[in-house]
Amino acid sequence: MTTLIFILSLVATFGVGLLISWLFAKNKYVKSRRSFISNIASLSNEKEKLEMMVGQANRELKEERDKVIELNQNVASLETSKDHLIVQLQTQKSDIEKLENKLAKEFENLANRILDEKSEKMSRVHGETLKSILTPLKERIHAFEEKVERSHKDNLERHAGMKQMVYDLRELGIKMSEDAQNLTNALKGSSKTQGAWGEMILERILERSGLVKGREYSVQESISIDGKRLRPDVIINLPDEKKIVVDSKVTLKAFERFASEEDPLAKQQHLKNHVQSFKNHLKNLAGKEYDKLYGINSPDFVLMFVALEPAFNTAIRNFPDIYDYAFERNIIIVGPSTLLATLMTISSIWKQEYQNENVLEIARESGLLYDKFVGFIQDLSEVGKKLDGSRRSFERAMNKLSLGTGNLVRRAEKIRELGAKAKKEIPTNLVKKSKEGEQLEIN
Missing domain, CATH: 3.40.1350 (Trna Endonuclease; Chain: A, domain 1)
Incomplete structure (x- = not known):
């Protein structure tokens, strides 16, 4: 009996221990689950923040890339502009040299086209007008060409002179040192x-x-x-x-x-x-x-x-x-050597100053030449307008002669056909045109 009671007590004690252990484990599990859920929520918030930061970083990176692309485009544009300016500077001299021939040819071709289309009298009158315009322009172009050649020649002489001056400086320095030493006792x-x-x-x-x-x-x-x-x-x-x-x-x-x-x-x-x-x-x-x-x-x-x-x-x-x-x-x-070097530098500065003055004069003459060329074009336009007016007046007069019923050419030709004695005849093409004009009027 005592043994049975002991066993039952032991079983009851073990059962109570199991119950207590189960309750403790359950409580710990609940706490762990709550902590885990809290950590998941916190990590979710951190994830959203990180995603926002990544999005912002991507946007900023895109903006920086766009700026880099824009800067590269600007650099490429500047390089292109620089190359274009270099080409312009290199071609400027040849353009000036070609200007006279180009203008002369254009003037000659334009004048020839106008003169070939007009009558002998109009050609003579307007030929004299063109001559009065072209002669001063030709003289100015010739003077401009001389200035360009003189400027180029002065530039070459200046470089040659600088080389000679450097040589003279060395020779003079040696000679003056020798002269000074020899003259000390004298x-x-x-x-x-x-x-x-x-x-x-x-x-x-x-x-x-x-x-x-x-x-x-x-x-x-x-x-x-x-x-x-x-x-x-x-x-x-x-x-x-x-x-x-x-x-x-x-x-x-x-x-x-x-x-x-x-x-x-x-x-x-x-x-x-x-x-x-x-x-x-x-x-x-x-x-x-x-x-x-x-x-x-x-x-x-x-x-x-x-x-x-x-x-x-x-x-x-x-x-x-x-x-x-x-x-x-x-x-x-x-001393002699340092003074000579200083004076030669000043001489070089003066030569550069004169060269700059020549460049300014060339620029001024270029402006005058351009203004003269514009004036010449305007005069030619006026001449063309007047010649067009003369042509229209001529066509109207010829129409009166050869077009319409009873035009003057046709009437004059009928008089000859009726027996009028005449030593001269109206040109055949004009008579034909008058007949065609009269027929068109009837139709």
């Missing part, structure tokens, strides 16, 4: 003698630069400013009425003593005197205020020309800050 005289020698070197450089005296530069021009009389050695003219003043300075006494002195201490003192002489020249030149001589048309500096290259180089080696010292006083120091 120029031990007065400051006036040295100054004259420096001006001679300056004049030689100006002659070799390609600039024209009296046009691109002037020498020893006397100018008054604030009651003071100034006489710059050289005034260089630039385009747009700008000016550059060149002043020649020669310092040889201290340099000659420095070059010939053998004692080191005395040699060093002469070198200091040479550098000090340079400084004094710079101060004196700055005091003249040449850079303010022409107001707004003057550059902000003056060129101080030192004719002796060895003296110039010695001062630079022993006074490295000399350029800054001069520039603070609105002065630029130049």
